[in-house]
Amino acid sequence: MNEKIKRHYQRINKSYTGAIHIAPSRIAKSLGQLYLYDKGLFFSSLSRISPNQLREVLLELDGDTFEVAIKRLPHAKILESIQNAQSDDATDIINRIELTDHSLASLLLHSLHPDMQDEHKELSAYEEDMAGAYMQTEILTATKKDTLRTVKDKIQKFRETEPLSSIIKLYIVDEGGVLLGSLHFTDLILFDDNDTIAYILETVRPRPPITIRAKSPVEEVVRLFSDYDLNAIGVVNRHGILKGHITYDDVFDLIQDLHTEQSYSMAGVNDDAEEQNTFKAGRARLVWLFVNLGTILLASFVIGIFEETIRQFVALAILMPVVAALGGNAGMQALTVTIRRLALGEIDYSSVKSVLLRELKIVILNGSAIALSIALISYLWFFNGTLSIIIAISMFCTLILAGVLGGLIPLILKKTGIDPAVASTVFLTTMIDSSGFLLFLGLADMFLV
Amino acid sequence: MNEKIKRHYQRINKSYTGAIHIAPSRIAKSLGQLYLYDKGLFFSSLSRISPNQLREVLLELDGDTFEVAIKRLPHAKILESIQNAQSDDATDIINRIELTDHSLASLLLHSLHPDMQDEHKELSAYEEDMAGAYMQTEILTATKKDTLRTVKDKIQKFRETEPLSSIIKLYIVDEGGVLLGSLHFTDLILFDDNDTIAYILETVRPRPPITIRAKSPVEEVVRLFSDYDLNAIGVVNRHGILKGHITYDDVFDLIQDLHTEQSYSMAGVNDDAEEQNTFKAGRARLVWLFVNLGTILLASFVIGIFEETIRQFVALAILMPVVAALGGNAGMQALTVTIRRLALGEIDYSSVKSVLLRELKIVILNGSAIALSIALISYLWFFNGTLSIIIAISMFCTLILAGVLGGLIPLILKKTGIDPAVASTVFLTTMIDSSGFLLFLGLADMFLV
Numbered sequence: 030m031n032e033k034i035k036r037h038y039q040r041i042n043k044s045y046t047g048a049i050h051i052a053p054s055r056i057a058k059s060l061g062q063l064y065l066y067d068k069g070l071f072f073s074s075l076s077r078i079s080p081n082q083l084r085e086v087l088l089e090l091d092g093d094t095f096e097v098a099i100k101r102l103p104h105a106k107i108l109e110s111i112q113n114a115q116s117d118d119a120t121d122i123i124n125r126i127e128l129t130d131h132s133l134a135s136l137l138l139h140s141l142h143p144d145m146q147d148e149h150k151e152l153s154a155y156e157e158d159m160a161g162a163y164m165q166t167e168i169l170t171a172t173k174k175d176t177l178r179t180v181k182d183k184i185q186k187f188r189e190t191e192p193l194s195s196i197i198k199l200y201i202v203d204e205g206g207v208l209l210g211s212l213h214f215t216d217l218i219l220f221d222d223n224d225t226i227a228y229i230l231e232t233v234r235p236r237p238p239i240t241i242r243a244k245s246p247v248e249e250v251v252r253l254f255s256d257y258d259l260n261a262i263g264v265v266n267r268h269g270i271l272k273g274h275i276t277y278d279d280v281f282d283l284i285q286d287l288h289t290e291q292s293y294s295m296a297g298v299n300d301d302a303e304e305q306n307t308f309k310a311g312r313a314r315l316v317w318l319f320v321n322l323g324t325i326l327l328a329s330f331v332i333g334i335f336e337e338t339i340r341q342f343v344a345l346a347i348l349m350p351v352v353a354a355l356g357g358n359a360g361m362q363a364l365t366v367t368i369r370r371l372a373l374g375e376i377d378y379s380s381v382k383s384v385l386l387r388e389l390k391i392v393i394l395n396g397s398a399i400a401l402s403i404a405l406i407s408y409l410w411f412f413n414g415t416l417s418i419i420i421a422i423s424m425f426c427t428l429i430l431a432g433v434l435g436g437l438i439p440l441i442l443k444k445t446g447i448d449p450a451v452a453s454t455v456f457l458t459t460m461i462d463s464s465g466f467l468l469f470l471g472l473a474d475m476f477l478v
Numbered sequence: 479m480n481e482k483i484k485r486h487y488q489r490i491n492k493s494y495t496g497a498i499h500i501a502p503s504r505i506a507k508s509l510g511q512l513y514l515y516d517k518g519l520f521f522s523s524l525s526r527i528s529p530n531q532l533r534e535v536l537l538e539l540d541g542d543t544f545e546v547a548i549k550r551l552p553h554a555k556i557l558e559s560i561q562n563a564q565s566d567d568a569t570d571i572i573n574r575i576e577l578t579d580h581s582l583a584s585l586l587l588h589s590l591h592p593d594m595q596d597e598h599k600e601l602s603a604y605e606e607d608m609a610g611a612y613m614q615t616e617i618l619t620a621t622k623k624d625t626l627r628t629v630k631d632k633i634q635k636f637r638e639t640e641p642l643s644s645i646i647k648l649y650i651v652d653e654g655g656v657l658l659g660s661l662h663f664t665d666l667i668l669f670d671d672n673d674t675i676a677y678i679l680e681t682v683r684p685r686p687p688i689t690i691r692a693k694s695p696v697e698e699v700v701r702l703f704s705d706y707d708l709n710a711i712g713v714v715n716r717h718g719i720l721k722g723h724i725t726y727d728d729v730f731d732l733i734q735d736l737h738t739e740q741s742y743s744m745a746g747v748n749d750d751a752e753e754q755n756t757f758k759a760g761r762a763r764l765v766w767l768f769v770n771l772g773t774i775l776l777a778s779f780v781i782g783i784f785e786e787t788i789r790q791f792v793a794l795a796i797l798m799p800v801v802a803a804l805g806g807n808a809g810m811q812a813l814t815v816t817i818r819r820l821a822l823g824e825i826d827y828s829s830v831k832s833v834l835l836r837e838l839k840i841v842i843l844n845g846s847a848i849a850l851s852i853a854l855i856s857y858l859w860f861f862n863g864t865l866s867i868i869i870a871i872s873m874f875c876t877l878i879l880a881g882v883l884g885g886l887i888p889l890i891l892k893k894t895g896i897d898p899a900v901a902s903t904v905f906l907t908t909m910i911d912s913s914g915f916l917l918f919l920g921l922a923d924m925f926l927v
Contacts, residue, residue, distance in 0.1 A: 256501030
């Protein structure tokens with residue numbers, strides 16, 4: 030057994046014996062490595078993970094390893110780990126199993142307590158991009174009539190089943206479950222056991238709670254947490270009734286997921302498919318390659334128009350990629366900045382003037398520098414003044430176009446409700462490549478040949 | 479005054495009168511818009527922001543607006559807002575002012591209380607990528623000898639000056655300041671006023687605290703928060719002495735910042751420069767364009783070698799961009815996935831075998847599909863069987879190369895200590911463009927002409 034494998038095996042073993050607390054994500058990573066290098070150790074390690082840790086480990090396994098693990102684990106053990114999970118985690122596991130083994134998922138679901146089945150049904154009803162899909166339904170609540178003594182009992186009971194990380198604040202609701210406010214635990218510490226919540230609320234006067242509707246988009250959750258430094262947000266339905274809460278640790282994952290999704294979309298990768306098996310990931314990427322084949326063929330078509338010009342002047346074929354590549358780079362700079370700022374909520378369509386002004390300023394300065402340099406280089410290479418002027422002009426214009434489109438396309442897409450990260454790059458590269466070639470070869474056709 | 483401007487102006491006014499609580503980031507956004515459309519309203523709004531809100535608004539203003547605001551605001555008001563800020567925010571503001579007006583920054587710094595000057599000096603000493611740079615030094619601590627009554631007094635006093643969002647847990651230290659553990663506030667709620675912390679610790683037996691060294695990289699902070707669902711982490715020096723803590727809200731910003739940095743780096747944009755004025759942002763982007771000019775000229779040089787071949791067979795110039803563009807796309811897919819997974823800690827250099835296997839599988843499947851399609855298309859276009867075979871072979875090989883390089887380059891760069899997001903794209907596109915052209919034109923030179 031080589032050193033690396035041994036280390037991974039020992040890590041899992043240590044967590045098994047409870048010798049030290051190891052994060053589930055690290056156990057999952059070690060399992061993934063064992064699966065690759067030593068299937069025997071993988072299966073024996075997998076079987077030794079306690080149901081309690083298993084639920085978190087399962088959520089962290091990569092697609093291929095997850096499929097194998099689910100096939101191999103005893104159903105009773107998977108079931109047990111789901112039963113002990115918090116509502117949002119339980120739903121995640123079942124949904125993930127459903128993607129690889131539909132009948133097992135429904136078998137597991139029907140073996141759960143009816144209450145949990147209802148909960149799963151409710152949480153699954155929310156789309157992946159809605160706040161409701163990320164809430165835990167286990168919350169600590171009190172009414173105004175409760176005394177601090179009752180609340181303390183509730184806290185003690187709640188702590189027996191829930192992890193400390195989900196005990197963040199005390200939500201105050203009325204008899205109908207409508208959220209009235211929330212209290213920090215240090216708000217409670219200074220009061221007497223016989224004081225009622227009503228009295229505490231009057232004395233402390235906490236800020237009105239910031240809430241989110243279960244059907245609001247997850248981006249809004251992230252924005253509220255960042256803007257108001259929240260550690261938990263109450264999720265309410267349209268009647269203001271508290272359905273659950275989303276906690277800071279879910280938001281860490283949410284922010285990471287949104288970023289991954291954004292980066293992947295810009296590169297033509299589907300984040301959900303990547304988490305499934307290799308075949309599905311590859312198929313999703315292939316779609317993008319075909320889209321790009323289409324757009325680049327458009328650019329080839331433009332080149333084809335000037336076939337004769339190129340035959341007479343092959344230097345054009347040599348310099349042609351420079352115009353497209355640098356235009357593409359400058360465009361991606363403007364595009365990336367605009368998409369990021371949109372995602373962070375720093376700009377929206379109303380900022381179109383300031384965004385364009387800024388990108389234009391940058392691209393005029395940089396375009397001049399690049400155009401002059403490329404003119405000089407091409408002159409030293411081909412000793413042809415007209416060619417140098419033509420490439421300088423087309424380079425400059427292509428860069429201006431790149432800056433404007435890079436700033437404009439995401440804003441327009443966002444305004445029309447299309448995810449800018451998904452579609453921007455296609456539009457951008459198609460327009461820059463085609464118009465860059467058209468300009469460069471067209472000018473050459475007119476003045477050079 | 480048009481509608482949009484009016485809305486921004488009203489938003490700032492509402493926050494001024496305290497009518498509703500508006501997030502500083504939103505006020506900053508409105509100020510940015512006013513600056514663009516109505517300088518008069520901008521200056522009058524700016525002057526009406528309370529020193530208390532000003533510190534947070536300043537931190538959120540974009541580069542150009544920040545510079546103007548600092549020039550225009552009375553020094554006393556800036557000073558007051560720094561004095562009331564928490565240690566990490568105060569340091570941030572001073573450091574940001576230093577970038578645009580060095581003498582003002584040092585003037586402000588020297589007007590602060592000597593204790594705050596020392597604190598600033600200490601926090602500024604940490605590099606931007608170290609945990610210490612993100613900690614607040616205001617923390618709630620107790621020793622084992624303290625009774626719950628003493629602790630309650632401390633909490634009450636602490637609440638008078640610090641926001642609730644930084645009162646997360648009670649840190650227990652020994653006489654020398656060494657961190658011994660921490661208690662959740664609901665740990666305290668069930669004990670008697672005369673109980674000592676020592677007794678509470680013995681009864682509750684909290685998990686040993688997860689801490690971070692002040693000089694550890696920020697990526698480690700993010701990883702610990704995500705892995706262990708932390709809401710705050712104690713920052714210690716090498717003697718274990720508690721220096722401050724980093725809280726969940728800082729981590730929201732950190733994750734956002736790290737991701738922005740990563741996206742920007744991949745596109746050749748510098749995140750620090752973008753936050754300063756337009757000129758500095760443009761200059762940083764220009765450097766990247768020049769780097770890319772260099773790499774694309776290498777590809778042009780390769781094309782130049784086959785000048786004669788292209789003259790005899792112009793279809794090569796038409797199809798040439800297809801090989802480079804699709805190779806680049808497939809490479810960026812593999813690259814983006816690998817860089818993201820590296821950043822999320824899902825993989826490291828030890829995963830090189832699994833990463834390469836996966837990317838290779840994907841690219842063999844996708845490469846076959848794309849190569850066949852492009853062979854068919856080029857046959858229908860040029861009716862030349864040899865050309866079709868040549869482009870299919872070079873397309874397939876370029877895509878294989880793209881997949882392998884996209885998976886390998888970030889892992890190697892990371893291993894050698896270079897930030898993969900910064901350097902990967904240059905290496906990738908240079909190699910793919912050059913070898914794609916070399917293969918396609920080389921094969922054509924041998925078999926076609």
